Amino acid sequence: MNAPILRDIYQMPFPDKLRPEDLLFLDTETTGLSGGAGTVAFEVGLGYLSGGQFVVEQYLMRDYPEETVLLEEVARLTKAFPVLVTFNGRTFDVPLLQNRFVMNRIPHAALAETHADVLHAARRVWKLRLGRCTLQRLEAEVLGVSREDDLPGDLVPQTYFRYLKDGNFAPLERILEHNRQDVVSLAQLFFFLCRLYAQPESASAPEDLFSMARAVQRGGDTAKAKKCYRLAACKQLRPEAYIALARQEKRDGNAERAVKLYTAMLARNEKPVIACEGLAKLYEHELRNPEQALVYTRQALLMLSEPSLKQSDAVQADRNALQYRYA
Numbered sequence: 001m002n003a004p005i006l007r008d009i010y011q012m013p014f015p016d017k018l019r020p021e022d023l024l025f026l027d028t029e030t031t032g033l034s035g036g037a038g039t040v041a042f043e044v045g046l047g048y049l050s051g052g053q054f055v056v057e058q059y060l061m062r063d064y065p066e067e068t069v070l071l072e073e074v075a076r077l078t079k080a081f082p083v084l085v086t087f088n089g090r091t092f093d094v095p096l097l098q099n100r101f102v103m104n105r106i107p108h109a110a111l112a113e114t115h116a117d118v119l120h121a122a123r124r125v126w127k128l129r130l131g132r133c134t135l136q137r138l139e140a141e142v143l144g145v146s147r148e149d150d151l152p153g154d155l156v157p158q159t160y161f162r163y164l165k166d167g168n169f170a171p172l173e174r175i176l177e178h179n180r181q182d183v184v185s186l187a188q189l190f191f192f193l194c195r196l197y198a199q200p201e202s203a204s205a206p207e208d209l210f211s212m213a214r215a216v217q218r219g220g221d222t223a224k225a226k227k228c229y230r231l232a233a234c235k236q237l238r239p240e241a242y243i244a245l246a247r248q249e250k251r252d253g254n255a256e257r258a259v260k261l262y263t264a265m266l267a268r269n270e271k272p273v274i275a276c277e278g279l280a281k282l283y284e285h286e287l288r289n290p291e292q293a294l295v296y297t298r299q300a301l302l303m304l305s306e307p308s309l310k311q312s313d314a315v316q317a318d319r320n321a322l323q324y325r326y327a
Helices: 003-010 064-078 093-103 118-130 135-143 153-166 170-198 206-218 222-232 235-251 255-267 272-286 290-304 313-326
Strands: 023-030 041-050 053-060 083-086 114-117
Touching: 003 114, 003 118, 003 170, 003 206, 023 064, 023 093, 023 153, 023 170, 041 064, 041 093, 041 170, 053 064, 053 170, 064 093, 083 093, 083 118, 083 170, 114 118, 118 135, 118 170, 118 206, 135 170, 153 170, 170 206, 206 222, 206 235, 222 235, 235 255, 235 272, 255 272, 272 290, 272 313, 290 313
Parallel strands: 023 083, 083 114
Antiparallel strands: 023 041, 041 053
């Protein structure tokens, strides 16, 4: 596996020479959805690659006295994997398990130091297009997976408590199937993100490319960020992509390229005030041409003085900034 790509996705270091077989995918089903000292992971699903197959092992606590045995088995298996992968596990699953290890006095039980939380990586790519990034929404919109007769997550605790009262195991089968699909989808999303970052041109929507560009830009990979911005520069996102690309070219010392991008925006009348302001800054500071900088500043001020333009606080703030620049 490509450690630099994983660093781009999760914005954290990964071991070199990492193999897919080194990944452990974890998801828990718990007696409560908000955590807390009384919340217990009554079922833990663990997935990993072995012999070309994806294996899912599920550990179920049939009653509270079995919690220690469950946790010991989980601790034993997790020690064999250098990388842990979860969905919102950094906030929920991992702190819960670590707390239960302590409560059950299980010594030296520790989950992998390298923890890839797919939720945060998914939000960086798909939140702009999808809004809420729950696992089920990502399954449907990104993976094309449609669950049939799935038990909603908020019904899991009460289903388990009902089993403890009446001993009827049949409803737990739905919990186990729900958890199994969570683990499988988690693995699919992890590898989907790997392919997407390795091959940005495979993205199905410009919003995803634009979001990915911002993510890798924050991570310092400006070359890949510029590639993603160029790929995203179509239709409704073209102005935003051109602005981001021009600003990065300016930071890279490529003033002439930035000028061409802003000029193209101005020719298409796409966010012309921002384009004029960008050109004014470039001509003043990088190209040392204050006369041309004044031309673009005046042009932007004229646009902001249009009678049809709504005189909002934002417009007034832009006008004040441009007047200060002009002076």
